[in-house]
Amino acid sequence: MKIDSRDMLNSILESLSRIDYIHADDIPNIDLYMDQVTTFMDTQLSSTRRYDQDKILTKTMINNYAKNNLLPPPVKKKYTKEHVLILIFIYYFKNILSIKDIECLLHPLTEKYFHKEDDFDLTSIYEEVCSMEKSDVEPLMEEMKEIYARAMDSFSDAPDEDRAYLQFFSLICSLSFDVYVKKMIIEKLIDSMPELK
Structure with a gap:
């Protein structure tokens, strides 16, 4: 790949x-x-x-x-x-x-x-x-560059034929974790909205 x-x-x-x-x-x-x-x-x-x-x-x-x-x-x-x-x-x-x-x-x-x-x-x-x-788009672009750089630096010791896939997988995992955490925060905020009690 x-x-x-x-x-x-x-x-x-x-x-x-x-x-x-x-x-x-x-x-x-x-x-x-x-x-x-x-x-x-x-x-x-x-x-x-x-x-x-x-x-x-x-x-x-x-x-x-x-x-x-x-x-x-x-x-x-x-x-x-x-x-x-x-x-x-x-x-x-x-x-x-x-x-x-x-x-x-x-x-x-x-x-x-x-x-x-x-x-x-x-x-x-x-x-x-x-x-x-x-x-928020510009700061998001900068954050994306950082996440991307970390992912591309990962798995340096992996076999050459697997490294690109594992780095790509690492990028998706990082972004997915970010979405997961933000979704949890959103749900907690909705649960705590005073007008909803």
Whole structure:
């Protein structure tokens, strides 16, 4: 197994540099039918697909989110901009959190800020969170370089034919452990949210 470590690191960093989010201004200000919502999400989040056949959002998913109290029900079968914002949060959370945790996390938002006609609404919350996340990309790239360097320095005494695979395995283990620890922290934070008690 031959892995060009320089190309792999550059590829990873390139992917990180392209991370972006759906801007609230890009979401239509008119209410959308379900098909329009799924089409919008597919178009806007297509770069996050791992495989071409992966579904970003289906009608069944949206119906299940509404049934499980993650998403307020549509009004006359139409979804507002705020519904789309909540669906974006769900899309990102569902890869690491349980449905119950997502419900606990989003419930205070939907209770207090959904359809709130004020300067401080769901759109402003979404924009604030996204701007914070965007500023985290550069430090994340630096951290990735460090993790990558440690992994490439590992297994120096391994047989030549196995070293590249073991270094690659070491990199995946380091990143997986990081995700595992952060997931545990997120779950503890959700469990300790005062509004949920």
